[in-house]
Amino acid sequence: xxxxxxxxxxxxxxxxxxxxxxxxxxxxxxxxxxxxxxxxxxxxxxxxxxxxxxxxxxxxxxxxxxxxxxxxxxxxxxxxxxxxxxxxxxxxxxxxxxxxxxxxxxxxxxxxxxxx
Amino acid sequence: xxxxxxxxxxxxxxxxxxxxxxxxxxxxxxxxxxxxxxxxxxxxxxxxxxxxxxxxxxxxxxxxxxxxxxxxxxxxxxxxxxxxxxxxxxxxxxxxxxxxxxxxxxxxxxx
Numbered sequence: 446x447x448x449x450x451x452x453x454x455x456x457x458x459x460x461x462x463x464x465x466x467x468x469x470x471x472x473x474x475x476x477x478x479x480x481x482x483x484x485x486x487x488x489x490x491x492x493x494x495x496x497x498x499x500x501x502x503x504x505x506x507x508x509x510x511x512x513x514x515x516x517x518x519x520x521x522x523x524x525x526x527x528x529x530x531x532x533x534x535x536x537x538x539x540x541x542x543x544x545x546x547x548x549x550x551x552x553x554x555x556x557x558x559x560x561x
Numbered sequence: 562x563x564x565x566x567x568x569x570x571x572x573x574x575x576x577x578x579x580x581x582x583x584x585x586x587x588x589x590x591x592x593x594x595x596x597x598x599x600x601x602x603x604x605x606x607x608x609x610x611x612x613x614x615x616x617x618x619x620x621x622x623x624x625x626x627x628x629x630x631x632x633x634x635x636x637x638x639x640x641x642x643x644x645x646x647x648x649x650x651x652x653x654x655x656x657x658x659x660x661x662x663x664x665x666x667x668x669x670x671x672x
Contacts, residue, residue, distance in 0.1 A: 477657055491659045550594070
């Protein structure tokens with residue numbers, strides 16, 4: 446089945462550091478990928494929709510200059526958390542739909558970001 | 562806007578059946594999903610159903626959809642300790658759209 450790979454799985458860094466997270470579709474092309482954020486013991490909240498070859502669409506309340514998204518190819522989207530602060534500590538998960546009719550969304554394994 | 566609700570917690574004994582319920586508000590929901598999340602891990606797609614279906618069975622998993630009541634359920638037969646996890650119900654209008662998730666149901670399976 447469709448596989449989505451996300452790296453890194455865990456990041457611990459100091460406040461002020463910028464962190465890049467990669468999301469790859471391994472066996473299919475994805476014109477659209479999604480980035481979600483999950484706080485402890487909470488559900489997933491959509492942050493932004495990543496569109497190949499164009500600007501990402503951000504949800505209300507998500508700072509586009511804080512969370513930079515680049516979708517330069519049909520198999521790769523990156524999320525960069527710029528100048529991260531402790532309140533950015535969270536679990537970030539990407540997803541993508543396979544090509545074809547009625548393909549469900551598959552998720553990466555997530556990236557746990559801890560800002561000290 | 563769309564809203565998806567689930568009960569927060571379910572405890573069952575090993576070998577029993579588990580039934581996790583979900584309700585949604587968007588009558589345009591066409592695709593309904595069940596995902597499993599183990600501690601510290603990402604989401605694993607368990608199964609999904611389209612709104613033109615009433616039931617879908619896949620090994621130990623049975624999904625029932627009552628479109629009139631906007632109610633979705635996931636039944637796990639012969640529940641095992643390895644089934645302990647958080648189960649998320651999610652919906653979308655089309656496969657290409659982002660999903661709206663429920664709050665998740667924590668399933669605890671007691672030996």
